[in-house]
Amino acid sequence: MSGQAYGPTVPYQTSTTTFVLSFSKFASGSSTSLQVDIGVSGSAGQYAYVDGIRLYEITQDEYNAIDSMTPEQIAAKWPYVDDMKNICSPYIIKYGENLLPPFTEWNVTAGSGGAPKMSVDDPYSVNLVADQSGQSVYVDVQAMPNMTYTLSLASLPVNGYIGFNSFDANMKFVNAYGGFTSDLIKTITTEGNVRYLKVIFGNNTFGAGIYKFSKPMLNLGTKAKSFKPLNEDYLFFPNVQLASNVDGTVYDTLFQRNGKYWKLARLKTMDLDGSLPWSTSDGYPGYKWIRLSNNHISSPIKDSGIVAKYDGKILTKIPQGTPPNSTDQQVLLDSADSNPNSVLITVSREDSGWGDSFNPSPEEIKAYFNGWRMCDTSDPTGKTPYNNLGTRGWYWVTDKDANPLFAATVPTSRAGNGWKPYKLQYQLATPTVEEIAVEGGITFHEGLNQVEVGNGMIVREKTSPNLYGPNNSYYFNDIAVGSQFKYRANVILNIFKNGLVDKSVLLMPGAHNANGYSKAQVSAANYDQRAAYSATYIALDQYALSCNVQSIQGEYADNLMNVVDSLVSSQTDVSTRVSILEGMHAQNMKGQWISPTLVNGWLEYADGYDTVRYIKDGFGVVHLKGLLKNGTLGAVIFTLPPGYRPKATKIFMTISDTNGSALIGRVDITANGDVRHTLGGAGYFSLEGITFLAEQ
Structure with missing residues (x-):
């Protein structure tokens, strides 16, 4: 091809036991497209496994620095992520001045054979009961690359030895640092690919006997420190999501003010699932326009929103007022449009199972966004779309069986087998600030501190x-x-x-x-x-849950170093316990309202009245609310999921309407979660005030 530019190739990988990271960088220059090739070099019939392929656009500074980074550093900096991901539940751990856990968390190894035993006297005192040479107790601890560590004990048993092994992120052996020693202190410096240290206490070449080890200390630096028990500090942000746009110019921020933690939210991420009010807009050969009803989105949409499909594919954005010309396209309508705060998505016939002449109902659209594909059941493979002829059925989009199991009625639950709903992320017109619950607190000890930041x-x-x-x-x-x-x-x-x-x-x-x-x-x-x-x-x-934290900034006052260590540690422990109790109390008192899928003609009454929702509080009590209308009396209104159901059928009185006259109504909630309005009028009826204990 004339004018084609070739980027650098990567070295051949020959390992048959583990995946090995390969990378290449390419400066696009004047190029407008990029082709990535992955091949196998060998004889006919030979094959290779390839996993976690990723392509990142990086800054010039990152481009310049990447050649000096180890493969492990590159993998951590630019991880594999499947579909659109935000940072999920970030955390900070400050490891103790002593990096070794109590002996109750250690293991025993038999060496070349035998059956040694480990007897723990107290958390930091252990007896290795050996029946031959080459036996030991050991523990794996997380370590940092290119860092100096010192292991020390006040004394060693006769013929007792200490040593290290180091491993990379895949627990592949790196170094033994000269093997065992009978010295009381051993100092090492880790390599650039080290992620774990195995600390070993044993009898080396000496035989059976009881070898007692007590009060070991592993600390950062070249000098041994006096023994202290492990005392880690941590700061967790449970259930916190932090988002950014694609180029990283707009992002959410965590910050601390007046002793509390806050999130400055600039973006909103939401599942586009079957709980939302979907409808059709237009049909085209091979696909349909599906609309999320007007003003359902909580904030005006700026021109930054993206939609990710159930398989992680990012939908193509087209301008407002432009008709679609293919499947998997999106348009977000802002407040200036005649249908403000709406989302339109093209869904293909192959994905949905809706034939070109078939117009799905809102309930059938909700079923698709819950992970169900429609089909003509005369074809046992489920490959034939339903086109107003034959019998319709539904099966999981994720079901890859040659003959899937069909559902005969419109499904109202979410599909299984790993179904992930569509996701919408958009920039808020006005950023919001919200207080967030945290667990823990961080203090630093004097000297080097080992800190882990992750998600x-x-x-x-x-x-x-x-x-x-x-x-x-x-x-x-x-x-x-x-x-x-x-x-x-x-x-x-x-x-x-x-x-x-x-x-x-x-x-x-x-x-x-x-x-x-x-x-x-x-x-x-x-x-x-x-x-x-x-x-x-x-x-x-991590790739299945979150993307990586790219940067973190923190401050501490120098005069904290003058505070008595024990007082600081005690205060942190108290702060941790209090924050845990506060978090648990908040979790118990604050649930999440869930909007069910309404069936059999039942509709929200709307007109300013509360929508139909349910919630389970921290004491296991389910609460219902909302006003409905126009459904079939006695038919199922919606179905509560497992965990929100009574043990036996419950009957409740409610207010309903018939022909403009109020009358007493009856609501039945069965053990399988079905909610029915069995007596009264269908002009309207209320779920307000219905509560019961969830027993299954």
Whole structure:
């Protein structure tokens, strides 16, 4: 091709055991397009796996610096992200002056064989009961690249040894730093790709015996420090979302003022799912215009909005007043348009299953945005769109089976199998400031501090352990016993029992059968079947949840260093406990109102009256509100999801209308979640004041 410019190629990758990051940079210059090629070099029939392909537009400074960065630094700076992602649940962890956890979190290794045991006297005193040489106790701790660490003990047992191994982000071995030593102090400097240190205490080449290790200290710097127990500080922003536009010129900000934390929101992100009032606008061969009803969006839209499809594809933006010319296009209508604050989206026949001559109802459009595809059921594969002939059916958009399972009535629930709704993100005409709940507080000790800044912190996820009979213990996040968290866990920070940290739980990083990299264990004697358990952990698959924090700024007063260390630590601990209690109280008292999908002709009464919604408070009580009209008496109005349903059918009195006259009505709520208006009038009827305990 004449005039084609070729960018640099990357070295061939030959590893058969792990994915290896390859990167190339290219200055586009006068080019208007870019082609990325990925190939396999070898004989016919050979193949390669390729994962996490990403393409970033970067600044000139980043372009200049990228050659001096390690592959791990590049992967962290420009991570793989699937679809439109914001920063989710950012956090800051200040590791303790001593980076080593108590011995209750350590493991024992058999070396070349045998069956050593580990006996913990107290949190920082352990006995290695060895039956041969080459046995040890060890723990993995997070480490920073190109940093100096010092390991020390006040004394060593006879024939006791200490040592390090280091690993990269994929737990691939990097260095042993000269092996074991009988010295009381060992100082090392990590390589640029190091992310973990394995600290090892053992008997090296000496034989059976009891080896006692106590009060170990691992600190930053070249000098050993006196022993202190681990005392980490943390600052979590649970359920906080921070957004930016594509080029990063407009973004949300977190800041602190007067002892409280606030979010300055410049953008709004919302799910475009089946709870919204959709309608058709126009039909074209192969696709239809679908409209989100006027003024449903909470703020006037600036010309910055983008829509991401269920598969992550960003829809093509077209100007207002321009008719569409293909599928997967969008137009956002601002307050100057005749239909202000609306969204129009083109949906293809292949995605929706709506034939060209078929005009879907609002309920059928809602079903699509909940992840359901319509079809003509005479074709068992579901590939034939419904075109006003035959029998219509619905199946999950994500169902890839040759013969999917059809639903015979319009689905009102969200589809399964990993369905993700469309998303809309747009810039607010006027930024808003809102107070946010936080957990924890940060103080710094004198000298170097190891601080981790990240995202994807899952805070207080409800969880239950399952029993593993052979050792009479319950396990959290263990695949073998079926107790997985919602997301794979990289690091479990705490397991909570009835809202308080359960000190009897053993956290197990790097454990076998973990769902991700970490699991936890509690003995049957310490497990309370009546208690409510929850977990706070850092998700392993960040790309599925969040994009990366790109920068953070912080300040502290120099005179804080003059405060007595114990007083500062105690104050931080108190602040942490208070913030946790405040956060739990806020979580209990503040729920989220949910708008259900109305069926069988029932409509919002509108005209200034409250819309139909439901909520569950922190005590498990469901509340209903709203005014409806014009539906079929006795038919289902909407269905409450699991977790919002009574154990048995409940009957409530309400006010309704027939022919302009008010009369008593009856509302039935069944154990399967169906809400029905069974007696009274359909001119209107109210759900106001209906409450019940959610028991299933």
